[in-house]
Structures are given as structure tokens and as C-alpha cells.
Amino acid sequence: MSYQLRREEAVDVAGLKxxxxxxxGQAAQAILAAAGQGVVEAQLLLGQILLDGRGIEADEAVARRWFGIAAQGGSAMAHNMLGRCLEHGWGGDQDVAQAAIHYARAADVGLDWGLYNLGNLLATGRGVPANQAQxxxxxxxxxxxxxxxxxNLYGRYLELGIATAAGPARAVRWYRRSAQAGDFRGMxxxxxxxxxxxxxxxxxxxxxxARKEGNVNFLKSALATLQTGGAPMAAYVQAYAEELQQRVAEETSTA
Structure with missing residues (x-):
């Protein structure tokens, strides 16, 4: 049975979350109803649950459309998520240049995720000319x-002196803040x-x-760092190698 939202009923997006x-399932029906009535935050949330398949069958193409609708409604996070879809080819063609445009729109209004994702494209020259200073x-x-x-990435630029004067002490402070905030790469x-x-x-x-919370791609890069890091890091190679082997086996078994 579909969820019916009365037009005069206020939409509590936090309550829907x-x-x-x-x-x-019930939440997905309510979110769909609110999105259909033009509630931008519900449109954004609908796109996310369609990506995740949470309470509703996953559909990347439909998720991408709802992100586009919410972006037109002025949602900075929707611009960011539409950028993610375009960058990775979720629900349609991959277009990293267009992804950069949407990340920039989110960044221009101060969305942290928009700044981060735009920074990644600028750092690697994907979709935009590489620009380490930007x-x-x-x-x-x-x-x-x-x-x-x-x-973590700001700390890395400071540590290595990329587009700025090297500042090892400042780098460590930012690494520590990143780690304390829960980022496994910062850890x-x-x-x-x-x-x-x-x-x-x-x-x-x-x-x-970091070993327990990181994903497979992180474990691969971390293991390479430990293997080439000399004596101080050698003692931790085996634990990371075993964790990586276990994760790969788990992913293979569930594929």
C-alpha cells in the first residue's frame, strides 16, 4: 500500500531518516511521497536510498535523476551526489568534466564534500586541468x-610541501585531527x-x-607503504598482509 502524504502535512525529513x-520500507514510501510533492531534502534522500537499495529496490539511474531534480531545487549536496554519479558512471554515462562542474557548484556554497571531491579532481587532473594550488x-x-x-589530505600537502611550504609539525596536527575524527587514512x-x-x-x-576500519584499496596502498618504509614499519607488514588477504577472500565469496 502506498504512503499518502496530505498536502498540508509538514514533512519532517529528520524523522524520515x-x-x-x-x-x-515505510520510510521509503513516505520519502517518495514527499519527493513527489517537491520537498528538495526528500528528493535528495530518495536519491540516496535508491543508490543504497535501502527500503526500496536499488536503481542507480532513477537515483541519478532524483539527484538532478534536487540539484535544480538548490541542494548543494544533490549537486555533490550528481557529481558522484557522473564521476563514477552510476546510473548513466561517465562524464568527469560534468562531475567537476557539479562539485564546483557545491563547493561554491561551502559544502565540505563538494570541496573534497573537487579537490580530488584538481589534484589528479581528472575532468579539469591539474592544479595543485587549487x-x-x-x-x-x-x-x-x-x-x-x-x-588528512591537507596534512599530506603540508608534509610533502605540495603547492606550499613544507610544514611537518602542522601536518602531524592535521593528521591527528583526521584520525580523531575517524578517518582511517588519517589514522x-x-x-x-x-x-x-x-x-x-x-x-x-x-x-x-586503520587496519580494521580501512577498505581493500586502502589496505593495498598501506601495505605497500609499510613494505617500503624500512625498519620502523617492517613489524606491521604481516598483520596488514593477513588482513588484506582475508578481506579479498570475503569479497570473492560474496561476489
């Missing part, structure tokens, strides 16, 4: 807003610097958390 936790600016702005992933960045300083006791809990 909470409903997803215990009644995802990438640094994006990461710095998002980091100052508390965006954990950007904190690993902090831990490797601590190991190089001979502070293994402080580094080890961060290494363990």
Missing part, C-alpha cells in the same frame, strides 16, 4: 570545516609519522584501527 533505521585550497577549506578526509598517516619518530607505542593503536 530516523524511520529508515527501524522501518525502511586542490590545496579546497582541502584546506574543507579541513577547516571539520571534514576528516580533507584533514595511518599519523601512525607512520609516529613510527618514523620512534613513537611506536602511540602509533600501534592507530595502525590497528
Amino acid at each position: 530516523a524511520m529508515l533505521e527501524h522501518s525502511p 586542490a590545496l585550497l579546497c582541502y584546506e577549506k574543507a579541513a577547516q570545516m571539520g571534514h576528516a578526509k580533507s584533514m 595511518f598517516s599519523l601512525a607512520t609519522v609516529l613510527l618514523e619518530r620512534g613513537q611506536a607505542a602511540e602509533a600501534e593503536p592507530w595502525l590497528a584501527r
